[in-house]
Amino acid sequence: MMLFEEYEVLLKKTVAVAPDWVKSDIQDILKKDEGKHIGVSYVISQLNDRYSFSLRHILSAMDFSSEWTQVSRERLSFIDNNIDVVVALYYDLKD
Known part of the structure; x- marks a missing residue:
């Protein structure tokens, strides 16, 4: 145990090696309203919205490219499997 x-x-070691895209995405989300009234659940929701099925997937498919679909699946998987890391990054980046 x-x-x-x-x-x-x-957790600290994991946060230190977290992918740059997740750090950047969280920073972008916190810049909205300068992070004053943005909670961690909102950040997680926005991250999921960013990589869930959207117009971007359709446009990617129209160009016969599955790259965005693959990237978004990998990122959604990372977010879902590492909620504690996302929460820790939120608190680190919010300060």
């Missing part, structure tokens, strides 16, 4: 201190160390 992992102790809380071990979890904190692991």
